[in-house]
Amino acid sequence: MNQLRLGLAIAGFILALLSVALDSGRLGWAAIALLSGSLLLRILLRQRANPKSGGDGPCDASHR
Numbered sequence: 001m002n003q004l005r006l007g008l009a010i011a012g013f014i015l016a017l018l019s020v021a022l023d024s025g026r027l028g029w030a031a032i033a034l035l036s037g038s039l040l041l042r043i044l045l046r047q048r049a050n051p052k053s054g055g056d057g058p059c060d061a062s063h064r
Contacts, residue, residue, distance in 0.1 A: 001045060005045070006038075009034075012037075012038060015027050015028075015030050015034060016035075019031055
């Protein structure tokens with residue numbers, strides 16, 4: 001699953017670069033979709049790794 005996340009991120013960055021180079025809005029939206037998918041997978045993997053954790057670590061108000 002981690003390899004899929006990394007692959008989505010790399011493909012998203014490549015599409016983003018192509019979008020800028022070719023001035024293509026469609027490629028830009030495709031890049032956003034791929035990068036969003038990678039982010040969602042990262043969030044899901046983090047929640048799966050820490051199911052009892054209520055916060056996200058240092059940003060959690062209960063640890064201050």
